[in-house]
Amino acid sequence: MSSRLEKELEVVDHLPPPPPLTFKNVTRIIGPSAIVLGVAIGSGEWLIGPANAVLYGAGIMWIATVSILLQTLLNAELVRYTKYTGEPIFNGMLRLWPGPRFWGPFLIVLSVLERAWPAWAFASATALAAAFLGRIPGAGDEVTVIITGLLLALLIVVIVSYGGVIERTLEIVQWTFVFLIIGFLIFLNVLLTPAKVALDVAAGFFKFGYLPSGATVVLLAALAGYAGAGGLNNTTISNYYRDKGFGIGSLVGAIPSLIRGKKITVSPKGKIFKITSENLDAWRKWRLLTWIDIVGIFTTGAFIGMYLCVALAVALIPPGTQIGGWGVAAYQGNTLAARLGFAGWVIALLTGFWILFSTQLGSTDMITRTLTDLLWSFSDRVRKWAGGEIKKLYYTVLTFITIWIFFAFALTYIFKIQPFIWILLVANISNIVLGIVAIATAYMNRKWLPKEIRAPLWSTIVLILGALFFWFFFAAAMILNQFFGIKF
Numbered sequence: 001m002s003s004r005l006e007k008e009l010e011v012v013d014h015l016p017p018p019p020p021l022t023f024k025n026v027t028r029i030i031g032p033s034a035i036v037l038g039v040a041i042g043s044g045e046w047l048i049g050p051a052n053a054v055l056y057g058a059g060i061m062w063i064a065t066v067s068i069l070l071q072t073l074l075n076a077e078l079v080r081y082t083k084y085t086g087e088p089i090f091n092g093m094l095r096l097w098p099g100p101r102f103w104g105p106f107l108i109v110l111s112v113l114e115r116a117w118p119a120w121a122f123a124s125a126t127a128l129a130a131a132f133l134g135r136i137p138g139a140g141d142e143v144t145v146i147i148t149g150l151l152l153a154l155l156i157v158v159i160v161s162y163g164g165v166i167e168r169t170l171e172i173v174q175w176t177f178v179f180l181i182i183g184f185l186i187f188l189n190v191l192l193t194p195a196k197v198a199l200d201v202a203a204g205f206f207k208f209g210y211l212p213s214g215a216t217v218v219l220l221a222a223l224a225g226y227a228g229a230g231g232l233n234n235t236t237i238s239n240y241y242r243d244k245g246f247g248i249g250s251l252v253g254a255i256p257s258l259i260r261g262k263k264i265t266v267s268p269k270g271k272i273f274k275i276t277s278e279n280l281d282a283w284r285k286w287r288l289l290t291w292i293d294i295v296g297i298f299t300t301g302a303f304i305g306m307y308l309c310v311a312l313a314v315a316l317i318p319p320g321t322q323i324g325g326w327g328v329a330a331y332q333g334n335t336l337a338a339r340l341g342f343a344g345w346v347i348a349l350l351t352g353f354w355i356l357f358s359t360q361l362g363s364t365d366m367i368t369r370t371l372t373d374l375l376w377s378f379s380d381r382v383r384k385w386a387g388g389e390i391k392k393l394y395y396t397v398l399t400f401i402t403i404w405i406f407f408a409f410a411l412t413y414i415f416k417i418q419p420f421i422w423i424l425l426v427a428n429i430s431n432i433v434l435g436i437v438a439i440a441t442a443y444m445n446r447k448w449l450p451k452e453i454r455a456p457l458w459s460t461i462v463l464i465l466g467a468l469f470f471w472f473f474f475a476a477a478m479i480l481n482q483f484f485g486i487k488f
Helices: 003-008 023-029 032-040 043-056 058-085 089-093 100-115 119-133 139-159 166-192 195-204 217-226 232-244 247-251 277-316 333-340 342-378 380-385 390-415 419-447 457-484
Strands: 010-012 271-273
Touching: 023 277, 032 166, 032 232, 032 277, 032 342, 043 058, 043 217, 043 277, 043 342, 043 419, 058 089, 058 195, 058 217, 058 232, 058 247, 058 271, 058 277, 058 419, 058 457, 089 100, 089 232, 089 342, 089 419, 100 232, 100 342, 100 419, 119 139, 119 342, 119 419, 139 342, 139 390, 166 277, 166 333, 166 342, 195 277, 217 419, 217 457, 232 247, 232 342, 232 419, 247 271, 277 333, 333 342, 342 380, 342 390, 419 457
Parallel strands: 010 271
Antiparallel strands: none
16 A cells, blocks of 8 residues: 555545446446536537638547547546545645645646636627527627626526535536537438538548648647547546545545535545455446446547537538637537528527537536635645535635636626637647646556556556647647747
8 A cells, every 4th residue: 555645544444335336326326527528518529629620621630539538548547546545636736746835826826727717608608699699799799799608607606506516416417418419419410411521520530640731730739638628627527526426535525515505524635445355346346437437428428529510510611711700609500590591590509509508617617626625635724714614615716716707707808809719728728737637647646556456557658648749739839839930
């Protein structure tokens, strides 16, 4: 057993086993990946993937393939740590050199920069504004879009305040969104995507190494960062696994909601279990459930969502079109209206709205949850102020996020920042987060976990290579392109 964790965490005799692996129990237990998927099918699949494919051809989608597969492995390794310790991955990173006084503020700043902006609320507002206006919003409609985005962001604050345990509330909402979104996309593709386009797009996911000449690196890097989930979207799965009670997480606690939420004690530090044959048997069962949850929901859903969005865009939008502007969520509305009449217009707006609204919903909880867990673990003073009740801290942080939303609203209004520009920026920042978290997770799982449940060497190597993949695209976008004008 790892001496570092054994010294700092409480050691318990038994790892609580999952219930019998029946179909009914499996469907009841899995679900954290549905929250992550609900966010993943937002800006990456509905906006960034199609924007790349329409501009540069479907051959660029190999970047999405690599990114989704790397994030699949990263998610599995993130929750390996959580199932053993009951701690979210960022809490574990506080133990890394040079210590919590560095990692605490650093992770808080990085999280705010990558996830606190209500970019997806503003993007989804473009679809709602299109419904009000009866047309795709233009440059003169920015005020309508921005105010609508602000109201949507505040509505989401209300949603995450309701329920019993927040993880369960989001799980129910995101399951609903995912089924509706995938259903709409399948219907539209069957109706409107020619077989040749469908096959060409599918082949594009396997054209590894293809980089179009003269491509905008920022857009390609955004595809690497936001295909699948991206950045904080991935790391927060470890928080949801804790709250869902996977592995040792059932002994640590969960964050309750403001309305109807009971008082639940959450330990600032996790627990670990003794390595026995009985516990290892329970561990293997939890591991199987993990793969069912991550691969069965996140990986499969991310590929399906990306494929359906890209195929539909390639089928409907003329090649070389630059997707963006103040009507970004409704960019397929006019085409669908020409094909299907008013029904096509309504379907396009509903699909764009729900996809991006669900992304903002998950993002709002993710940033609030991450900051809450970091502060809860990092500061004795904060825990004392909260009276040992993490709900008080969560909703205090959410209050500051609400204030931040008004700040972002003012910034967007003053500088007329288009929603798609916000999304490209945070997608590129997510490449930094993915690389840092991949390296940290690889180290912690190899260094601190007992050999019986330690990550295999091949997994560590792939995580390191994945970090280099994400950092390459960030460097290409932010350094080579921005400062030297270099394009692929």
